[in-house]
Each structure stands twice: as structure tokens, then as C-alpha cells.
Amino acid sequence: QVQLVESGGGLVQAGGSLRLSCAASGGPYPMGWFRQAPGKEREFVAGISWNGARTYYADSVKGRFTISRDNAKNTMYLQMNSLKPEDTAVYYCAAASWGKTTGLERASTYNYWGQGTQVTVSS
Numbered sequence: 875q876v877q878l879v880e881s882g883g884g885l886v887q888a889g890g891s892l893r894l895s896c897a898a899s900g901g902p903y904p905m906g907w908f909r910q911a912p913g914k915e916r917e918f919v920a921g922i923s924w925n926g927a928r929t930y931y932a933d934s935v936k937g938r939f940t941i942s943r944d945n946a947k948n949t950m951y952l953q954m955n956s957l958k959p960e961d962t963a964v965y966y967c968a969a970a971s972w973g974k975t976t977g978l979e980r981a982s983t984y985n986y987w988g989q990g991t992q993v994t995v996s997s
Contacts, residue, residue: 876900876986878967883991886957890995894952896967896988902945903986904970906930906978907952909963909993919965920952921978930978935961957995964990 882894896905906921920941921930929941940953950967968984977983 876903876969878969878986878988880965880967880988880991883965883993885994885996888957888959888995888997890957891953891955892957892993894954894965894967894991894993896950896952898948898950898969901948901969901972902943903972904974904978904983905943905950906968906970906984907941907950907965908968908981909961909965910990911960911963914963916966916981918979918981922950923975923978924972928975932979954993957993959995959997961993962995963993965993966990 877899879897902924904924907919908916910916922941926943938956943950967988969986970984
């Protein structure tokens with residue numbers, strides 16, 4: 875059983891930055907970030923291959939967010955810059971089975987999920 879623990883959420887003003895972390899018990903796995911705002915469905919934010927060679931982003935965050943990983947620490951990161959009020963959501967990290975190389979933008983690809991961390995961007 876893979877355990878994922880997110881950290882780094884908080885309250886920030888529009889235009890500010892936050893960095894989320896997701897520590898995994900083992901790996902390296904293909905991983906991703908998703909978010910869910912109140913009253914909305916969970917949506918893809920960013921994904922990264924097991925070795926970091928490939929990254930994927932939702933159009934809404936391209937150029938503002940950067941996903942990365944440190945396999946020596948079994949940790950994935952999401953650097954969020956130029957935050958907007960519409961980025962407000964609970965952010966979840968997720969891990970897929972080792973060897974997955976496609977479909978990282980789909981929630982159904984992932985087998986394991988963290989508990990989520992709240993990000994609130996004030997205007």
C-alpha cells in the first residue's frame with residue numbers, strides 16, 4: 875500500500891506563490907497533482923513520469939505551475955506562481971502503478987491518493 879502525504883498548502887494573495895510537496899512511501903511511481911474546488915469535479919493539474927523526464931500540465935496552469943520530483947527523497951513538488959483566486963481548491967497528489975507511461979492526465983490512471991491540502995488564493 876502506497877501512502878502519500880501532501881504539505882505546503884495555505885492562504886496566499888493573488889499573484890503570490892506556494893510550493894506543495896507530496897512524500898511517497900516508496901517508488902518511484904508516475905505521479906500527478908489534481909485539485910477540486912467546492913461544487914466542482916476533481917480536475918487534473920500536472921503529471922510527471924517516474925524519472926521526471928516527462929511532464930504534463932493542464933492548460934489553465936501552463937506557464938505558472940511547475941511539477942518536479944526528487945526520487946532520492948521519494949517526494950514530488952508543485953511550484954505554483956502567479957496564483958489566481960480560481961486556483962483555490964483542495965490539491966491532491968496521486969501515484970500510479972510503476973510502468974505507467976500514458977494517461978497521467980486522467981484520474982482513473984492513479985491507484986493511490988493523498989488526503990489533500992487546501993490552497994486558498996485571496997483577491
